[in-house]
Amino acid sequence: MSIFNLIKKKEPINDGQAPQNPATAQSANLANLVLNSIDEGVMIVHSSGIVVLVNPAAMRLLGTSDPNMVENLQLASILNLENSEGTKIEDDVNPVLRAVMNGENFETRDLILVSIQEQRRPVAISVVCTTTGQNERIITLRDIARELEEEGEQADFISTASHEMRTPVASIEGYLGLALNPKTATIDERARKYLEEAHASSKHLGRLFKDLLDVTKLDDKKIRVQLTPVEMASTVRSIANGQVPMMSEKGIHYTFGANAARSDNTARVVNQEVYASVDIDFLREAVNNLVENAIKYTAPSGGIWVNVRGDDDRVLINVTDTGIGISPDDLKHVFQKFYRADNSQTRT
Numbered sequence: 001m002s003i004f005n006l007i008k009k010k011e012p013i014n015d016g017q018a019p020q021n022p023a024t025a026q027s028a029n030l031a032n033l034v035l036n037s038i039d040e041g042v043m044i045v046h047s048s049g050i051v052v053l054v055n056p057a058a059m060r061l062l063g064t065s066d067p068n069m070v071e072n073l074q075l076a077s078i079l080n081l082e083n084s085e086g087t088k089i090e091d092d093v094n095p096v097l098r099a100v101m102n103g104e105n106f107e108t109r110d111l112i113l114v115s116i117q118e119q120r121r122p123v124a125i126s127v128v129c130t131t132t133g134q135n136e137r138i139i140t141l142r143d144i145a146r147e148l149e150e151e152g153e154q155a156d157f158i159s160t161a162s163h164e165m166r167t168p169v170a171s172i173e174g175y176l177g178l179a180l181n182p183k184t185a186t187i188d189e190r191a192r193k194y195l196e197e198a199h200a201s202s203k204h205l206g207r208l209f210k211d212l213l214d215v216t217k218l219d220d221k222k223i224r225v226q227l228t229p230v231e232m233a234s235t236v237r238s239i240a241n242g243q244v245p246m247m248s249e250k251g252i253h254y255t256f257g258a259n260a261a262r263s264d265n266t267a268r269v270v271n272q273e274v275y276a277s278v279d280i281d282f283l284r285e286a287v288n289n290l291v292e293n294a295i296k297y298t299a300p301s302g303g304i305w306v307n308v309r310g311d312d313d314r315v316l317i318n319v320t321d322t323g324i325g326i327s328p329d330d331l332k333h334v335f336q337k338f339y340r341a342d343n344s345q346t347r348t
Contacts (some may be wrong), residue, residue: 041141045100049075052136059155061123061141064116073143075100075139082112082120099127100137109144122148151219160218162209173202228275231314233257235280239287240306246295253303274310290319297323 012338025282041058045051054062054070062070062078070078076097081089089111091097107126114120176199179185180192187195217223227238237256247254294304302322309316326334330341 008347023239043075043139043141045068045075045137045139047100047103047135047137049097049100051075051078057143061113061143061251062123063117063119069116078116080114082114084110084122086111086112088114096125096127096139100139101136103129103137105129113141121145134339155216155219158212162216166206166209166213169202169206173199173206176202225279227281228280229275229277230280230333232274232276232278232310232317233272235283236287236306236308236317239284240291242293243288243291246292250295250298251300252295252298253301253305256305256306273310274308274315276310276315287317287319290317294319294321294323297321297325299323 035053037054038055039057041061042053042055043051043058044053051073052069054067055063056065059065059067059070064070074128074281076091076094079096081094083089083094089095095106095108096111098104105126105128107124109122109124111125112120113123113125122142122145124140126140128138130136130138130142163275176195179187179195214223240256242256244254290305291304298304298321304322305318305320307318309318326341330339333341335341
């Protein structure tokens with residue numbers, strides 16, 4: 001018997017029904033004890049949208065202590081949500097209601113829950129569909145106001161520290177550049193090698209601080225996007241071609257365009273002009289990051305292929321290489337900030 005059957009509201013025993021098994025009753029009591037003691041709000045909702053059960057934590061978030069105010073009612077009547085800008089989310093576009101009705105899993109941290117008393121709390125919401133044949137969905141609610149506050153404090157610290165550290169790093173890079181300039185300094189070849197390594201490291205450190213600042217600005221929505229219509233194929237080609245010297249230095253074969261697809265790559269394209277409105281600086285940064293990673297993780301004599309294709313709705317920029325790839329365990333973290341896969345063979 002599933003936990004969802006155990007924790008459903010108890011109904012009177014009809015005449016002729018066998019009494020509840022003591023073991024089942026004990027399991028039901030344990031399940032209810034767990035639900036009633038956890039801090040995370042839990043709601044069990046039928047696929048029709050009827051609320052079957054709500055634990056005390058969820059009732060507190062909804063603004064009531066009376067189960068009759070929430071149970072056996074339509075979810076749409078008690079789950080009032082706003083977006084991060086404070087605009088009410090109507091039922092026909094409510095992603096939680098849509099997930100419940102369509103039997104889809106869903107999660108977000110971008111919504112505001114409005115209680116019966118009109119109190120507003122940022123919440124993390126998830127919808128999980130059961131596989132028990134009962135057509136029930138589990139909705140979890142968690143107040144994340146404190147989490148967001150801590151994340152904001154952390155972002156402020158990173159932003160301030162990165163900004164303050166960029167100046168001395170820029171000075172180090174500048175002085176090392178002067179030391180390497182034959183017009184301003186004379187050094188032997190052995191010392192030059194060491195200084196070149198230090199100069200490259202200081203430039204890399206400067207880029208890391210810039211990335212940290214950009215991430216905090218994105219999180220705070222302080223970056224303004226400047227959209228400009230451009231022809232994507234020629235623009236991406238120009239950006240990627242800037243990495244050709246690095247590829248040549250490693251002996252990597254590079255191809256761009258219609259034939260720039262490996263035999264195992266489904267993103268094969270035809271020659272076409274593709275237009276899109278983009279922020280050219282962000283596009284340049286994204287393409288450079290993809291190509292630089294391809295160079296870093298591709299062995300000498302390997303290959304890198306770049307192509308662009310599009311339709312009426314979107315443009316796909318495809319960068320393929322013969323490098324070591326990303327393991328399945330690391331792939332799920334690919335959009336996690338600052339996550340680095342354990343590719344020890346590429347580290348220096």
